[in-house]
Amino acid sequence: MPLLVMKFGGTSVADLARIKNAAGKVKREVERGYDVIVIVSAMSGKTNELVGWVEGTSPLYDAREYDAVVSSGENVTAGLMALTLQEMDVPARSWQGWQVPIQTTSAHAAARFVDIPRANIDAKFAEGFKVAVVAGFQGVSPEGRITTLGRGGSDTTAVAFAAAFAAERCDIYTDVDGVYTTDPRITSKARKLDRIAFEEMLELASLGAKVLQTRSVELAMRYKVRLRVLSSFEDTDENSGTLVCDEDEIMESKVVSGVAYSRDEAKMTLVRVEDRPGIAAAIFGPLADAGVNVDMIVQNISETDAPGDKRAYTDMTFSCPTNQVVRARKAIEAARDEGKFVYADLVTDSDVAKLSVVGIGMRSHAGVAARMFSALAAENVNIKVITTSEIKISVLIDRKYMELAVQALHDAFELEKA
Ligand code: ADP
Ligand code: ASP
Ligand code: MG
DSSP, X not given: OOEEEEEEOGGGGSSHHHHHHHHHHHHHHHHTTOEEEEEEOOOTXXXXXXXXXXXXXXXXXXXXXXXXHHTXXXXXXXXXXXXXXXXXXXXEEEEOGGGXXXXXXXXXXXXXXXXXXXXXXXXXXXXXXXXXXXXXXXXXXXXXXXXXXXXXXXXXXXXXXXXXXXXXXXXXXXXXXXXXXXXXXXXXXXXXXXXXXXXXXXXXXXXXXXXXXXXXXXXXXXXXXOEEEEESSSOOOTTOSEEEEOGGGOSOOOSOOEEEEEEEEEEEEEEEEEOOTTHHHHHHHHHHHTTOOOOOEEEOOOEEOXXXXXXXXXXXXXXXXXXXXXXXXXXXXXHHHTTSOOOSEEEEEEEEEEEEEEOGGGGGOOOHHHHHHHHHHHTTOOOOEEEEETTEEEEEEEGGGHHHHHHHHHHHTTTTOO
16 A cells, blocks of 8 residues: 655644644545655644743753653644544554654653564554554653653654655645745745745754754755645645755755744854864764754964963854754853863853854855855844855854844845746
């Protein structure tokens, strides 16, 4: 029997009417002859509420209990979806992660798949069930504890199931009708892409475009999963939405194909740390140990301090998510107290955003950075940190200019034109 994976995000299962709407789409695929694995998210807003409850109970919480609480949203929707399908005469059974069992690492809140054994679900299909509704975002650790995959993780559950069950396609149903040149909520000029290359989608996702979780794109690329993003609120067919595919399946691509942003960034600077071999390791080792996701790093030119002082000093700047600033500060202060380094000041700017342009065409085209910087200059937006890689350029700017800057870059690279 051919098999499809269909994933419904939070807004697509936000209430009973929407679950019914999603179930209708599943039923249609069953009628076309498919067995279906449905991956569901928690109802929209639910996961945030659960996270809030955990943080309200215990600021430095035990990650195992965080996962126990936060995974529960998906359990509710999985059961409700199975019930809704049964009401429509579609034989369906729900699955929590441990029942499959979806085996993951024990990195709580950031777990990775180890194995998805097919036997239990295959046995249910063999009994005549047509749909397996699997709770997204969760799994079980080798210690037998419930784990979660990181925010947006149901996308990754969907792709992993598509790979494990050799699905014909992995369809990600969401509240937009595809992947756009930038977040359509930021500019109405955003244009839907019919196709996007895995590598570009990977960069856009990791730079903040939350339409797909980064890890889901990585898995789809590795296991050659046919991955599609489409609307759960519209009538759709095999050609709807955006196909994420290999570069050579795309006829023509522009130099820049999209603009991504990440709103909740913070910039931290260690002022006047001694500039000597090993200083970067001394700073970033403890940050990594504390689980801080350091992103951009800039080390300023070195200066000697005073005549007679032979030591050189530098400023070391890095960025991390705003909700990790407290943890980062603690890690740095603890390392300083242990005598790993000294600095004059630790300055935090929590009001920055990261803005990136992405495109595989950048590999062969010069001048993208210059065009980006002049578009920002024309809007009087100051750039605080710059990083580049083969197919992307990112800058940190004041958060208050973020929307304006996204629009300016979208215009500068003429992304509204096909
Ligand atoms: P779901 O709950 O279905 O997983 P998400 O909220 O995680 O949905 O992702 C969909 C959202 O991603 C859209 O509503 C849109 O605002 C946002 N988004 C950001 N960048 C893009 C982009 N380039 N293309 C499409 N959507 C994007
Ligand atoms: N419910 C989880 C979240 O909001 C996982 C997901 O929806 O993909 O992050
Ligand atoms: Mg999502």
